[in-house]
Amino acid sequence: MNDVQRKLMQPSAATKQDRRGKIISLICIVFILILTVSLIGFIAVRGLATFFTNHVSLREFFFSSAWNPGQLGKNGQPQVGAAAMITASFAVTLLSAILATPFAVAVALYMTELAPKRGARLLQPVIELLVGIPSVVYGFIGLIVVVPAIRTLFGGTGFGVLAGSLVLFVMILPTITSLTIDSLKQVPDYYRSASLALGATRWQTIYKVILRAALPGILTAVVFGMARAFGEALAVQMVIGNAALMPTSLVTPTATLTSQLTSQMGDTIMGTLPNNALWSLALVLLLMSVIFNVLIKWIGKRGEMQK
Incomplete structure:
Protein backbone atom coordinates (compact mmCIF):
# COMPACT_ATOMS: atom_id res chain seq x y z
CA MET A 1 0.00 0.00 0.00
CA ASN A 2 1.58 3.28 -1.12
CA ASP A 3 1.38 6.68 0.60
CA VAL A 4 -1.46 7.90 -1.63
CA GLN A 5 -3.67 4.95 -0.69
CA ARG A 6 -2.92 5.45 3.01
CA LYS A 7 -3.92 9.10 2.80
CA LEU A 8 -7.15 8.20 0.99
CA MET A 9 -8.07 5.65 3.68
CA GLN A 10 -7.45 8.04 6.56
CA PRO A 11 -10.50 9.99 7.79
CA SER A 12 -10.75 13.56 6.62
CA ALA A 13 -10.68 16.60 8.91
CA ALA A 14 -14.46 16.98 8.51
CA THR A 15 -15.00 13.35 9.57
CA LYS A 16 -12.80 13.80 12.64
CA GLN A 17 -14.71 16.97 13.52
CA ASP A 18 -18.03 15.11 13.23
CA ARG A 19 -16.74 12.38 15.53
CA ARG A 20 -15.58 14.91 18.11
CA GLY A 21 -18.95 16.63 17.91
CA LYS A 22 -20.79 13.35 18.47
CA ILE A 23 -18.60 12.49 21.46
CA ILE A 24 -19.12 15.93 23.03
CA SER A 25 -22.89 15.70 22.44
CA LEU A 26 -23.00 12.22 23.98
CA ILE A 27 -21.08 13.42 27.04
CA CYS A 28 -23.49 16.34 27.48
CA ILE A 29 -26.54 14.06 27.13
CA VAL A 30 -25.16 11.60 29.68
CA PHE A 31 -24.36 14.46 32.07
CA ILE A 32 -27.90 15.84 31.76
CA LEU A 33 -29.39 12.38 32.35
CA ILE A 34 -27.20 11.80 35.40
CA LEU A 35 -28.07 15.25 36.77
CA THR A 36 -31.80 14.72 36.24
CA VAL A 37 -31.81 11.25 37.80
CA SER A 38 -29.72 12.53 40.73
CA LEU A 39 -32.10 15.41 41.42
CA ILE A 40 -35.16 13.19 41.23
CA GLY A 41 -33.50 10.53 43.38
CA PHE A 42 -32.37 13.04 46.01
CA ILE A 43 -35.82 14.64 46.31
CA ALA A 44 -37.51 11.23 46.36
CA VAL A 45 -35.24 9.85 49.10
CA ARG A 46 -35.67 12.94 51.28
CA GLY A 47 -39.39 13.19 50.63
CA LEU A 48 -40.15 9.52 51.26
CA ALA A 49 -38.22 9.61 54.55
CA THR A 50 -41.28 11.27 56.11
CA PHE A 51 -43.29 8.11 55.51
CA PHE A 52 -40.66 5.38 55.94
CA THR A 53 -38.37 6.89 58.60
CA ASN A 54 -40.74 9.10 60.57
CA HIS A 55 -43.73 6.76 60.00
CA VAL A 56 -46.20 9.43 58.90
CA SER A 57 -49.17 7.91 57.09
CA LEU A 58 -50.12 8.96 53.58
CA ARG A 59 -53.66 9.61 54.80
CA GLU A 60 -52.41 12.01 57.46
CA PHE A 61 -50.19 13.82 54.95
CA PHE A 62 -52.69 14.26 52.12
CA PHE A 63 -55.99 14.61 53.99
CA SER A 64 -55.09 16.47 57.18
CA SER A 65 -54.68 20.24 57.35
CA ALA A 66 -52.85 20.30 60.71
CA TRP A 67 -49.31 21.45 59.88
CA ASN A 68 -46.83 21.70 62.74
CA PRO A 69 -44.11 19.06 62.22
CA GLY A 70 -42.23 20.16 65.32
CA GLN A 71 -45.03 19.13 67.71
CA LEU A 72 -47.20 16.09 68.27
CA GLY A 73 -50.97 16.25 67.96
CA GLU A 113 -56.16 37.58 12.85
CA LEU A 114 -57.56 41.07 13.34
CA ALA A 115 -54.55 43.36 13.14
CA PRO A 116 -51.46 41.20 12.54
CA LYS A 117 -48.92 43.93 11.77
CA ARG A 118 -50.27 46.67 14.00
CA GLY A 119 -51.10 44.22 16.79
CA ALA A 120 -47.61 42.77 16.78
CA ARG A 121 -46.08 46.24 16.74
CA LEU A 122 -48.17 47.42 19.70
CA LEU A 123 -48.46 44.35 21.91
CA GLN A 124 -45.26 42.38 21.32
CA PRO A 125 -43.13 44.81 23.40
CA VAL A 126 -45.71 44.64 26.20
CA ILE A 127 -45.57 40.83 26.27
CA GLU A 128 -41.78 40.85 26.27
CA LEU A 129 -41.77 43.39 29.10
CA LEU A 130 -44.10 41.27 31.23
CA VAL A 131 -41.87 38.23 30.68
CA GLY A 132 -38.74 40.10 31.74
CA ILE A 133 -40.07 41.50 35.03
CA PRO A 134 -38.65 39.56 38.04
CA SER A 135 -41.01 37.65 40.32
CA VAL A 136 -40.12 39.80 43.34
CA VAL A 137 -41.36 42.89 41.49
CA TYR A 138 -44.72 41.23 40.84
CA GLY A 139 -44.91 40.24 44.49
CA PHE A 140 -44.03 43.75 45.68
CA ILE A 141 -46.66 45.34 43.41
CA GLY A 142 -49.19 42.81 44.66
CA LEU A 143 -48.24 43.64 48.24
CA ILE A 144 -48.68 47.40 47.92
CA VAL A 145 -51.52 47.52 45.35
CA VAL A 146 -53.49 44.26 45.14
CA VAL A 147 -53.61 43.37 48.84
CA PRO A 148 -54.84 46.85 49.99
CA ALA A 149 -57.42 46.89 47.17
CA ILE A 150 -58.81 43.50 48.20
CA ARG A 151 -58.82 44.61 51.84
CA THR A 152 -60.85 47.68 50.91
CA LEU A 153 -63.31 45.88 48.63
CA PHE A 154 -63.83 42.58 50.45
CA GLY A 155 -62.55 43.16 53.98
CA GLY A 156 -60.19 41.01 55.96
CA THR A 157 -56.45 41.27 55.72
CA GLY A 158 -56.34 41.25 51.92
CA PHE A 159 -54.01 38.26 51.86
CA GLY A 160 -55.24 35.00 50.41
CA VAL A 161 -56.02 32.99 47.29
CA LEU A 162 -57.55 35.95 45.44
CA ALA A 163 -54.44 38.11 45.84
CA GLY A 164 -52.17 35.26 44.79
CA SER A 165 -54.37 34.46 41.78
CA LEU A 166 -54.37 38.07 40.57
CA VAL A 167 -50.58 38.26 40.79
CA LEU A 168 -50.18 34.92 39.00
CA PHE A 169 -52.73 36.01 36.40
CA VAL A 170 -50.37 38.79 35.27
CA MET A 171 -47.33 36.52 35.50
CA ILE A 172 -48.68 33.66 33.34
CA LEU A 173 -50.51 35.90 30.86
CA PRO A 174 -47.47 36.39 28.55
CA THR A 175 -46.68 32.66 28.61
CA ILE A 176 -50.17 31.63 27.52
CA THR A 177 -50.36 34.49 25.02
CA SER A 178 -47.06 33.67 23.31
CA LEU A 179 -47.85 29.97 22.95
CA THR A 180 -51.38 30.74 21.76
CA ILE A 181 -49.98 33.06 19.09
CA ASP A 182 -47.72 30.26 17.87
CA SER A 183 -50.68 27.86 17.74
CA LEU A 184 -52.84 30.30 15.75
CA LYS A 185 -50.02 30.96 13.29
CA GLN A 186 -49.69 27.22 12.65
CA VAL A 187 -53.27 27.01 11.34
CA PRO A 188 -52.93 26.72 7.52
CA ASP A 189 -54.09 29.71 5.49
CA TYR A 190 -56.24 27.52 3.27
CA TYR A 191 -58.48 26.85 6.29
CA ARG A 192 -59.30 30.56 6.37
CA SER A 193 -59.67 30.80 2.61
CA ALA A 194 -61.98 27.79 2.42
CA SER A 195 -64.18 29.08 5.23
CA LEU A 196 -64.51 32.54 3.70
CA ALA A 197 -65.16 31.02 0.27
CA LEU A 198 -68.10 29.06 1.72
CA GLY A 199 -69.69 32.32 2.86
CA ALA A 200 -68.63 32.38 6.52
CA THR A 201 -68.03 35.74 8.12
CA ARG A 202 -64.72 36.69 9.67
CA TRP A 203 -65.93 35.97 13.20
CA GLN A 204 -67.48 32.66 12.14
CA THR A 205 -64.16 31.68 10.58
CA ILE A 206 -62.30 32.58 13.77
CA TYR A 207 -64.73 30.81 16.07
CA LYS A 208 -65.68 27.77 14.01
CA VAL A 209 -62.44 27.08 12.16
CA ILE A 210 -59.33 28.79 13.52
CA LEU A 211 -59.94 28.32 17.23
CA ARG A 212 -61.03 24.71 16.77
CA ALA A 213 -57.98 23.91 14.66
CA ALA A 214 -55.67 25.59 17.20
CA LEU A 215 -57.44 24.14 20.26
CA PRO A 216 -54.75 21.52 21.13
CA GLY A 217 -52.07 24.20 21.02
CA ILE A 218 -54.17 26.57 23.12
CA LEU A 219 -54.77 23.85 25.71
CA THR A 220 -51.03 23.18 25.76
CA ALA A 221 -50.44 26.89 26.38
CA VAL A 222 -52.90 26.86 29.28
CA VAL A 223 -51.22 23.82 30.85
CA PHE A 224 -47.82 25.50 30.47
CA GLY A 225 -49.23 28.54 32.25
CA MET A 226 -50.67 26.38 35.01
CA ALA A 227 -47.31 24.66 35.46
CA ARG A 228 -45.67 28.08 35.81
CA ALA A 229 -48.30 29.20 38.30
CA PHE A 230 -48.10 25.99 40.36
CA GLY A 231 -44.34 26.31 40.78
CA GLU A 232 -44.17 30.06 41.48
CA ALA A 233 -42.87 30.78 44.97
CA LEU A 234 -41.68 34.28 45.81
CA ALA A 235 -44.48 36.40 44.34
CA VAL A 236 -47.17 34.17 45.86
CA GLN A 237 -45.41 34.07 49.20
CA MET A 238 -45.57 37.86 49.46
CA VAL A 239 -49.36 38.12 48.99
CA ILE A 240 -50.96 34.88 50.17
CA GLY A 241 -50.44 35.26 53.92
CA ASN A 242 -48.15 32.27 54.63
CA ALA A 243 -50.55 30.70 57.14
CA ALA A 244 -50.75 26.91 56.83
CA LEU A 245 -54.53 26.94 57.11
CA MET A 246 -57.22 25.46 54.91
CA PRO A 247 -58.62 28.33 52.80
CA THR A 248 -62.25 28.91 53.72
CA SER A 249 -62.68 31.73 51.20
CA LEU A 250 -60.72 33.62 48.58
CA VAL A 251 -59.69 36.32 51.07
CA THR A 252 -58.47 34.26 54.02
CA PRO A 253 -54.71 33.86 54.55
CA THR A 254 -53.30 30.50 53.55
CA ALA A 255 -50.10 29.01 52.10
CA THR A 256 -49.10 27.11 48.98
CA LEU A 257 -46.56 24.33 48.67
CA THR A 258 -43.94 26.69 47.27
CA SER A 259 -44.51 29.48 49.78
CA GLN A 260 -44.24 27.02 52.66
CA LEU A 261 -40.99 25.64 51.27
CA THR A 262 -39.34 29.02 50.75
CA SER A 263 -40.40 30.39 54.13
CA GLN A 264 -39.45 27.38 56.30
CA MET A 265 -36.66 25.43 54.60
CA GLY A 266 -33.94 27.65 56.03
CA ASP A 267 -35.23 27.17 59.61
CA THR A 268 -35.03 23.37 59.71
CA ILE A 269 -32.20 20.91 60.31
CA MET A 270 -31.40 18.29 57.69
CA GLY A 271 -32.65 14.85 58.67
CA THR A 272 -35.26 16.01 61.19
CA LEU A 273 -39.00 15.50 60.72
CA PRO A 274 -39.71 19.18 59.91
CA ASN A 275 -37.04 19.07 57.21
CA ASN A 276 -38.24 15.74 55.81
CA ALA A 277 -41.81 17.05 55.74
CA LEU A 278 -40.71 20.01 53.62
CA TRP A 279 -38.93 17.64 51.25
CA SER A 280 -42.20 15.74 51.00
CA LEU A 281 -43.84 18.95 49.83
CA ALA A 282 -41.06 19.30 47.27
CA LEU A 283 -41.74 15.73 46.12
CA VAL A 284 -45.40 16.61 45.59
CA LEU A 285 -44.30 19.59 43.49
CA LEU A 286 -42.03 17.32 41.46
CA LEU A 287 -44.85 14.84 40.84
CA MET A 288 -47.15 17.67 39.74
CA SER A 289 -44.48 18.88 37.31
CA VAL A 290 -44.30 15.38 35.84
CA ILE A 291 -48.09 15.27 35.53
CA PHE A 292 -48.15 18.65 33.78
CA ASN A 293 -45.48 17.47 31.32
CA VAL A 294 -47.32 14.22 30.61
CA LEU A 295 -50.53 16.19 30.07
CA ILE A 296 -48.75 18.51 27.62
CA LYS A 297 -47.38 15.53 25.68
CA TRP A 298 -50.81 13.88 25.62
CA ILE A 299 -52.52 17.02 24.33
CA GLY A 300 -49.83 17.41 21.68
CA LYS A 301 -50.30 13.83 20.46
CA ARG A 302 -54.08 14.27 20.39
CA GLY A 303 -53.61 17.37 18.26
CA GLU A 304 -51.36 15.50 15.83
CA MET A 305 -53.92 12.69 15.54
CA GLN A 306 -56.69 15.19 14.75
CA LYS A 307 -54.60 16.69 11.96
Whole structure:
Protein backbone atom coordinates (compact mmCIF):
# COMPACT_ATOMS: atom_id res chain seq x y z
CA MET A 1 0.00 0.00 0.00
CA ASN A 2 1.58 3.28 -1.12
CA ASP A 3 1.38 6.68 0.60
CA VAL A 4 -1.46 7.90 -1.63
CA GLN A 5 -3.67 4.95 -0.69
CA ARG A 6 -2.92 5.45 3.01
CA LYS A 7 -3.92 9.10 2.80
CA LEU A 8 -7.15 8.20 0.99
CA MET A 9 -8.07 5.65 3.68
CA GLN A 10 -7.45 8.04 6.56
CA PRO A 11 -10.50 9.99 7.79
CA SER A 12 -10.75 13.56 6.62
CA ALA A 13 -10.68 16.60 8.91
CA ALA A 14 -14.46 16.98 8.51
CA THR A 15 -15.00 13.35 9.57
CA LYS A 16 -12.80 13.80 12.64
CA GLN A 17 -14.71 16.97 13.52
CA ASP A 18 -18.03 15.11 13.23
CA ARG A 19 -16.74 12.38 15.53
CA ARG A 20 -15.58 14.91 18.11
CA GLY A 21 -18.95 16.63 17.91
CA LYS A 22 -20.79 13.35 18.47
CA ILE A 23 -18.60 12.49 21.46
CA ILE A 24 -19.12 15.93 23.03
CA SER A 25 -22.89 15.70 22.44
CA LEU A 26 -23.00 12.22 23.98
CA ILE A 27 -21.08 13.42 27.04
CA CYS A 28 -23.49 16.34 27.48
CA ILE A 29 -26.54 14.06 27.13
CA VAL A 30 -25.16 11.60 29.68
CA PHE A 31 -24.36 14.46 32.07
CA ILE A 32 -27.90 15.84 31.76
CA LEU A 33 -29.39 12.38 32.35
CA ILE A 34 -27.20 11.80 35.40
CA LEU A 35 -28.07 15.25 36.77
CA THR A 36 -31.80 14.72 36.24
CA VAL A 37 -31.81 11.25 37.80
CA SER A 38 -29.72 12.53 40.73
CA LEU A 39 -32.10 15.41 41.42
CA ILE A 40 -35.16 13.19 41.23
CA GLY A 41 -33.50 10.53 43.38
CA PHE A 42 -32.37 13.04 46.01
CA ILE A 43 -35.82 14.64 46.31
CA ALA A 44 -37.51 11.23 46.36
CA VAL A 45 -35.24 9.85 49.10
CA ARG A 46 -35.67 12.94 51.28
CA GLY A 47 -39.39 13.19 50.63
CA LEU A 48 -40.15 9.52 51.26
CA ALA A 49 -38.22 9.61 54.55
CA THR A 50 -41.28 11.27 56.11
CA PHE A 51 -43.29 8.11 55.51
CA PHE A 52 -40.66 5.38 55.94
CA THR A 53 -38.37 6.89 58.60
CA ASN A 54 -40.74 9.10 60.57
CA HIS A 55 -43.73 6.76 60.00
CA VAL A 56 -46.20 9.43 58.90
CA SER A 57 -49.17 7.91 57.09
CA LEU A 58 -50.12 8.96 53.58
CA ARG A 59 -53.66 9.61 54.80
CA GLU A 60 -52.41 12.01 57.46
CA PHE A 61 -50.19 13.82 54.95
CA PHE A 62 -52.69 14.26 52.12
CA PHE A 63 -55.99 14.61 53.99
CA SER A 64 -55.09 16.47 57.18
CA SER A 65 -54.68 20.24 57.35
CA ALA A 66 -52.85 20.30 60.71
CA TRP A 67 -49.31 21.45 59.88
CA ASN A 68 -46.83 21.70 62.74
CA PRO A 69 -44.11 19.06 62.22
CA GLY A 70 -42.23 20.16 65.32
CA GLN A 71 -45.03 19.13 67.71
CA LEU A 72 -47.20 16.09 68.27
CA GLY A 73 -50.97 16.25 67.96
CA LYS A 74 -53.60 15.03 70.39
CA ASN A 75 -53.34 11.53 68.92
CA GLY A 76 -49.60 11.47 69.58
CA GLN A 77 -48.77 11.62 65.89
CA PRO A 78 -46.74 14.34 64.13
CA GLN A 79 -48.82 17.12 62.65
CA VAL A 80 -47.74 16.78 59.04
CA GLY A 81 -50.91 17.51 57.08
CA ALA A 82 -50.34 19.10 53.68
CA ALA A 83 -53.97 19.25 52.56
CA ALA A 84 -54.21 23.01 53.13
CA MET A 85 -51.11 23.78 51.02
CA ILE A 86 -52.13 21.40 48.25
CA THR A 87 -55.64 22.90 48.14
CA ALA A 88 -54.30 26.45 48.08
CA SER A 89 -51.80 25.59 45.33
CA PHE A 90 -54.51 24.16 43.11
CA ALA A 91 -56.86 27.04 43.93
CA VAL A 92 -54.46 29.83 42.90
CA THR A 93 -53.34 27.83 39.84
CA LEU A 94 -56.83 27.15 38.52
CA LEU A 95 -58.17 30.62 39.28
CA SER A 96 -55.22 32.38 37.67
CA ALA A 97 -55.54 30.15 34.57
CA ILE A 98 -59.27 30.85 34.34
CA LEU A 99 -58.60 34.58 34.52
CA ALA A 100 -55.65 34.61 32.13
CA THR A 101 -56.94 32.34 29.35
CA PRO A 102 -59.67 34.63 27.89
CA PHE A 103 -57.31 37.63 27.90
CA ALA A 104 -54.50 35.60 26.33
CA VAL A 105 -56.72 34.20 23.56
CA ALA A 106 -58.19 37.65 22.84
CA VAL A 107 -54.73 39.25 22.59
CA ALA A 108 -53.45 36.39 20.42
CA LEU A 109 -56.43 36.67 18.05
CA TYR A 110 -55.95 40.41 17.73
CA MET A 111 -52.26 40.01 16.96
CA THR A 112 -52.70 37.19 14.41
CA GLU A 113 -56.16 37.58 12.85
CA LEU A 114 -57.56 41.07 13.34
CA ALA A 115 -54.55 43.36 13.14
CA PRO A 116 -51.46 41.20 12.54
CA LYS A 117 -48.92 43.93 11.77
CA ARG A 118 -50.27 46.67 14.00
CA GLY A 119 -51.10 44.22 16.79
CA ALA A 120 -47.61 42.77 16.78
CA ARG A 121 -46.08 46.24 16.74
CA LEU A 122 -48.17 47.42 19.70
CA LEU A 123 -48.46 44.35 21.91
CA GLN A 124 -45.26 42.38 21.32
CA PRO A 125 -43.13 44.81 23.40
CA VAL A 126 -45.71 44.64 26.20
CA ILE A 127 -45.57 40.83 26.27
CA GLU A 128 -41.78 40.85 26.27
CA LEU A 129 -41.77 43.39 29.10
CA LEU A 130 -44.10 41.27 31.23
CA VAL A 131 -41.87 38.23 30.68
CA GLY A 132 -38.74 40.10 31.74
CA ILE A 133 -40.07 41.50 35.03
CA PRO A 134 -38.65 39.56 38.04
CA SER A 135 -41.01 37.65 40.32
CA VAL A 136 -40.12 39.80 43.34
CA VAL A 137 -41.36 42.89 41.49
CA TYR A 138 -44.72 41.23 40.84
CA GLY A 139 -44.91 40.24 44.49
CA PHE A 140 -44.03 43.75 45.68
CA ILE A 141 -46.66 45.34 43.41
CA GLY A 142 -49.19 42.81 44.66
CA LEU A 143 -48.24 43.64 48.24
CA ILE A 144 -48.68 47.40 47.92
CA VAL A 145 -51.52 47.52 45.35
CA VAL A 146 -53.49 44.26 45.14
CA VAL A 147 -53.61 43.37 48.84
CA PRO A 148 -54.84 46.85 49.99
CA ALA A 149 -57.42 46.89 47.17
CA ILE A 150 -58.81 43.50 48.20
CA ARG A 151 -58.82 44.61 51.84
CA THR A 152 -60.85 47.68 50.91
CA LEU A 153 -63.31 45.88 48.63
CA PHE A 154 -63.83 42.58 50.45
CA GLY A 155 -62.55 43.16 53.98
CA GLY A 156 -60.19 41.01 55.96
CA THR A 157 -56.45 41.27 55.72
CA GLY A 158 -56.34 41.25 51.92
CA PHE A 159 -54.01 38.26 51.86
CA GLY A 160 -55.24 35.00 50.41
CA VAL A 161 -56.02 32.99 47.29
CA LEU A 162 -57.55 35.95 45.44
CA ALA A 163 -54.44 38.11 45.84
CA GLY A 164 -52.17 35.26 44.79
CA SER A 165 -54.37 34.46 41.78
CA LEU A 166 -54.37 38.07 40.57
CA VAL A 167 -50.58 38.26 40.79
CA LEU A 168 -50.18 34.92 39.00
CA PHE A 169 -52.73 36.01 36.40
CA VAL A 170 -50.37 38.79 35.27
CA MET A 171 -47.33 36.52 35.50
CA ILE A 172 -48.68 33.66 33.34
CA LEU A 173 -50.51 35.90 30.86
CA PRO A 174 -47.47 36.39 28.55
CA THR A 175 -46.68 32.66 28.61
CA ILE A 176 -50.17 31.63 27.52
CA THR A 177 -50.36 34.49 25.02
CA SER A 178 -47.06 33.67 23.31
CA LEU A 179 -47.85 29.97 22.95
CA THR A 180 -51.38 30.74 21.76
CA ILE A 181 -49.98 33.06 19.09
CA ASP A 182 -47.72 30.26 17.87
CA SER A 183 -50.68 27.86 17.74
CA LEU A 184 -52.84 30.30 15.75
CA LYS A 185 -50.02 30.96 13.29
CA GLN A 186 -49.69 27.22 12.65
CA VAL A 187 -53.27 27.01 11.34
CA PRO A 188 -52.93 26.72 7.52
CA ASP A 189 -54.09 29.71 5.49
CA TYR A 190 -56.24 27.52 3.27
CA TYR A 191 -58.48 26.85 6.29
CA ARG A 192 -59.30 30.56 6.37
CA SER A 193 -59.67 30.80 2.61
CA ALA A 194 -61.98 27.79 2.42
CA SER A 195 -64.18 29.08 5.23
CA LEU A 196 -64.51 32.54 3.70
CA ALA A 197 -65.16 31.02 0.27
CA LEU A 198 -68.10 29.06 1.72
CA GLY A 199 -69.69 32.32 2.86
CA ALA A 200 -68.63 32.38 6.52
CA THR A 201 -68.03 35.74 8.12
CA ARG A 202 -64.72 36.69 9.67
CA TRP A 203 -65.93 35.97 13.20
CA GLN A 204 -67.48 32.66 12.14
CA THR A 205 -64.16 31.68 10.58
CA ILE A 206 -62.30 32.58 13.77
CA TYR A 207 -64.73 30.81 16.07
CA LYS A 208 -65.68 27.77 14.01
CA VAL A 209 -62.44 27.08 12.16
CA ILE A 210 -59.33 28.79 13.52
CA LEU A 211 -59.94 28.32 17.23
CA ARG A 212 -61.03 24.71 16.77
CA ALA A 213 -57.98 23.91 14.66
CA ALA A 214 -55.67 25.59 17.20
CA LEU A 215 -57.44 24.14 20.26
CA PRO A 216 -54.75 21.52 21.13
CA GLY A 217 -52.07 24.20 21.02
CA ILE A 218 -54.17 26.57 23.12
CA LEU A 219 -54.77 23.85 25.71
CA THR A 220 -51.03 23.18 25.76
CA ALA A 221 -50.44 26.89 26.38
CA VAL A 222 -52.90 26.86 29.28
CA VAL A 223 -51.22 23.82 30.85
CA PHE A 224 -47.82 25.50 30.47
CA GLY A 225 -49.23 28.54 32.25
CA MET A 226 -50.67 26.38 35.01
CA ALA A 227 -47.31 24.66 35.46
CA ARG A 228 -45.67 28.08 35.81
CA ALA A 229 -48.30 29.20 38.30
CA PHE A 230 -48.10 25.99 40.36
CA GLY A 231 -44.34 26.31 40.78
CA GLU A 232 -44.17 30.06 41.48
CA ALA A 233 -42.87 30.78 44.97
CA LEU A 234 -41.68 34.28 45.81
CA ALA A 235 -44.48 36.40 44.34
CA VAL A 236 -47.17 34.17 45.86
CA GLN A 237 -45.41 34.07 49.20
CA MET A 238 -45.57 37.86 49.46
CA VAL A 239 -49.36 38.12 48.99
CA ILE A 240 -50.96 34.88 50.17
CA GLY A 241 -50.44 35.26 53.92
CA ASN A 242 -48.15 32.27 54.63
CA ALA A 243 -50.55 30.70 57.14
CA ALA A 244 -50.75 26.91 56.83
CA LEU A 245 -54.53 26.94 57.11
CA MET A 246 -57.22 25.46 54.91
CA PRO A 247 -58.62 28.33 52.80
CA THR A 248 -62.25 28.91 53.72
CA SER A 249 -62.68 31.73 51.20
CA LEU A 250 -60.72 33.62 48.58
CA VAL A 251 -59.69 36.32 51.07
CA THR A 252 -58.47 34.26 54.02
CA PRO A 253 -54.71 33.86 54.55
CA THR A 254 -53.30 30.50 53.55
CA ALA A 255 -50.10 29.01 52.10
CA THR A 256 -49.10 27.11 48.98
CA LEU A 257 -46.56 24.33 48.67
CA THR A 258 -43.94 26.69 47.27
CA SER A 259 -44.51 29.48 49.78
CA GLN A 260 -44.24 27.02 52.66
CA LEU A 261 -40.99 25.64 51.27
CA THR A 262 -39.34 29.02 50.75
CA SER A 263 -40.40 30.39 54.13
CA GLN A 264 -39.45 27.38 56.30
CA MET A 265 -36.66 25.43 54.60
CA GLY A 266 -33.94 27.65 56.03
CA ASP A 267 -35.23 27.17 59.61
CA THR A 268 -35.03 23.37 59.71
CA ILE A 269 -32.20 20.91 60.31
CA MET A 270 -31.40 18.29 57.69
CA GLY A 271 -32.65 14.85 58.67
CA THR A 272 -35.26 16.01 61.19
CA LEU A 273 -39.00 15.50 60.72
CA PRO A 274 -39.71 19.18 59.91
CA ASN A 275 -37.04 19.07 57.21
CA ASN A 276 -38.24 15.74 55.81
CA ALA A 277 -41.81 17.05 55.74
CA LEU A 278 -40.71 20.01 53.62
CA TRP A 279 -38.93 17.64 51.25
CA SER A 280 -42.20 15.74 51.00
CA LEU A 281 -43.84 18.95 49.83
CA ALA A 282 -41.06 19.30 47.27
CA LEU A 283 -41.74 15.73 46.12
CA VAL A 284 -45.40 16.61 45.59
CA LEU A 285 -44.30 19.59 43.49
CA LEU A 286 -42.03 17.32 41.46
CA LEU A 287 -44.85 14.84 40.84
CA MET A 288 -47.15 17.67 39.74
CA SER A 289 -44.48 18.88 37.31
CA VAL A 290 -44.30 15.38 35.84
CA ILE A 291 -48.09 15.27 35.53
CA PHE A 292 -48.15 18.65 33.78
CA ASN A 293 -45.48 17.47 31.32
CA VAL A 294 -47.32 14.22 30.61
CA LEU A 295 -50.53 16.19 30.07
CA ILE A 296 -48.75 18.51 27.62
CA LYS A 297 -47.38 15.53 25.68
CA TRP A 298 -50.81 13.88 25.62
CA ILE A 299 -52.52 17.02 24.33
CA GLY A 300 -49.83 17.41 21.68
CA LYS A 301 -50.30 13.83 20.46
CA ARG A 302 -54.08 14.27 20.39
CA GLY A 303 -53.61 17.37 18.26
CA GLU A 304 -51.36 15.50 15.83
CA MET A 305 -53.92 12.69 15.54
CA GLN A 306 -56.69 15.19 14.75
CA LYS A 307 -54.60 16.69 11.96
